[in-house]
Amino acid sequence: MTDAQDTAADSSLRTTGGTPPDDAGSSVTGAPTPLLEPREGIPPVVADEDALARVIAAFAAGSGPVAVDAERASGYRYGQRAYLVQLRREGAGTALIDPVACPDLSGLGEALAGVEWVLHAATQDLPCLREIGMMPSSLFDTELAGRLAGFPRVGLGAMVESVLGFVLEKGHSAVDWSTRPLPEPWLRYAALDVELLVDLRDALEKELDRQGKLEWARQEFDAIASAPPAEPRKDPWRRTSGMHKVRRRRQLGVVRELWQTRDRIAQKRDVSPGKVLSDAAIVEAALALPANVHALSGLNGFGHRMGRRQLEQWQAAVDRAKALPDAGLPLPGQPVTGPPPPRAWADKDPEAAARLSAARAAVSALAEQLNMPQENLIAPDSVRRLCWEPPKVMDAETVGATLAGYGARPWQVEQVTTALVTALSA
Numbered sequence: 001m002t003d004a005q006d007t008a009a010d011s012s013l014r015t016t017g018g019t020p021p022d023d024a025g026s027s028v029t030g031a032p033t034p035l036l037e038p039r040e041g042i043p044p045v046v047a048d049e050d051a052l053a054r055v056i057a058a059f060a061a062g063s064g065p066v067a068v069d070a071e072r073a074s075g076y077r078y079g080q081r082a083y084l085v086q087l088r089r090e091g092a093g094t095a096l097i098d099p100v101a102c103p104d105l106s107g108l109g110e111a112l113a114g115v116e117w118v119l120h121a122a123t124q125d126l127p128c129l130r131e132i133g134m135m136p137s138s139l140f141d142t143e144l145a146g147r148l149a150g151f152p153r154v155g156l157g158a159m160v161e162s163v164l165g166f167v168l169e170k171g172h173s174a175v176d177w178s179t180r181p182l183p184e185p186w187l188r189y190a191a192l193d194v195e196l197l198v199d200l201r202d203a204l205e206k207e208l209d210r211q212g213k214l215e216w217a218r219q220e221f222d223a224i225a226s227a228p229p230a231e232p233r234k235d236p237w238r239r240t241s242g243m244h245k246v247r248r249r250r251q252l253g254v255v256r257e258l259w260q261t262r263d264r265i266a267q268k269r270d271v272s273p274g275k276v277l278s279d280a281a282i283v284e285a286a287l288a289l290p291a292n293v294h295a296l297s298g299l300n301g302f303g304h305r306m307g308r309r310q311l312e313q314w315q316a317a318v319d320r321a322k323a324l325p326d327a328g329l330p331l332p333g334q335p336v337t338g339p340p341p342p343r344a345w346a347d348k349d350p351e352a353a354a355r356l357s358a359a360r361a362a363v364s365a366l367a368e369q370l371n372m373p374q375e376n377l378i379a380p381d382s383v384r385r386l387c388w389e390p391p392k393v394m395d396a397e398t399v400g401a402t403l404a405g406y407g408a409r410p411w412q413v414e415q416v417t418t419a420l421v422t423a424l425s426a
Helices: 003-009 049-061 106-111 122-131 142-149 156-164 184-195 197-211 214-226 249-269 279-288 293-297 308-323 342-348 350-370 380-388 396-405 410-425
Strands: 063-072 082-090 093-097 116-119 138-141
Touching: 049 082, 049 093, 049 106, 063 122, 063 184, 063 197, 082 122, 082 184, 082 197, 093 184, 116 122, 116 197, 122 214, 138 142, 138 197, 138 214, 142 156, 142 197, 142 214, 156 197, 184 197, 197 214, 214 410, 249 279, 249 308, 293 308, 342 350, 350 380, 350 410, 380 396, 380 410, 396 410
Parallel strands: 063 116, 116 138
Antiparallel strands: 063 082, 082 093
């Protein structure tokens, strides 16, 4: 039994209540304390090069890890760019930076080279930070740390409350952060998001170490920090909500044409595509194949509020798709590079389906024993690939090498290999 398994087996030390014990073995008790104001007050928003230079110097001279967060305008603006960047470091205090006024933060990124960044749900913020020249060489993800430690709720507010005993005000998480000037309550909220992030990191590091999982977390953090930018998604129009209703190739062509038209308009206007035309309206038009503007205007999503000019541009997109030759129409489904959907395994390969069932049961049991989500113990896609095309030699060395080839970290290979070999050999 590993240290982590031994710790998880001791119910008196498990974190199922959401609160890890402190060094004395006790937990945060009593009513949590509302966190209403940043320690040094709300800092002024950095919006010019001189102010940015002062922040860079201050953070370069600071000590210890740096807490980093970013606010986007999802649902309001096109894309996922950052509209506010928050940082906090010992000796430097808190900084709020406007990346619209200061779009190049590479100098700040360079000043923090070699410093550990503390983020919550790092994979959400790293793409927009990369766009403005900020990428960590090492990081600590407090959300992922919470998952590995077995916390049932891993949102920032829930973690700060259960671990540190403070309540964060979360009322502004979904506002339009592209608004200028940003209202003071929003800036207070943004500053408070990084106020206790390093404190949370320190507490979680102790808890992971106590459970024997700290090295596992470090491997996960290193994998996030070293991961290359994600490749652009192929055929993103296929992710339109409601696509399962669209069966015929001509209808698929209408979805593609309307989606691409909407995307061009949204990008030009810098608004969320959903504010230009809803996914439901796109699917409605694809299923109906309207013959003219009058027919289109009668469909849900193309109602009386839409002007004649707008209706004509959508009808033109529909007409373009209707005029395509069959060879130019998209094929149903997407090219499958890995195993087929598991629901099809029983018909395609019953033995593979049996392997997957046994492997899933083994991973589920081990994840429960280790007190963490199954998907953090091993990626479900790796298990599917292993079960669909198992190695010819079913031993620990071969299975471990196969999982490593799919991107599993060394700690994951060490934990799951024996269980998977047993399950697949049965």
